[in-house]
């Protein structure tokens with residue numbers, strides 16, 4: 001099945017030079033978010049324009065969208081995996097517990 005993928009850059013962490021990219025499949029509406037550590041070029045710049053576009057497209061997890069075709073159609077032994085899952089315990093919520101200072 002073919003997927004036409006559009007992306008939007010949703011975040012840029014300047015400290016670590018990382019962008020967050022949201023990719024959407026036009027045909028199916030599936031969304032995937034992933035991070036890219038931008039390469040720093042010899043002239044101490046990040047790639048922009050077509051270069052950045054090519055980088056993002058090369059790093060887009062296209063396999064994810066192919067997988068979702070299969071998972072949304074249903075995998076035969078889903079129940080076998082579900083039966084192995086031991087959920088985390090529910091967090092204990094204490095209401096109106098007075099705050100005490102350590103001695």
Ligand SMILES: [Zn+2]
Nearest residue numbers: 003025028065
């Ligand atoms: Zn798709």
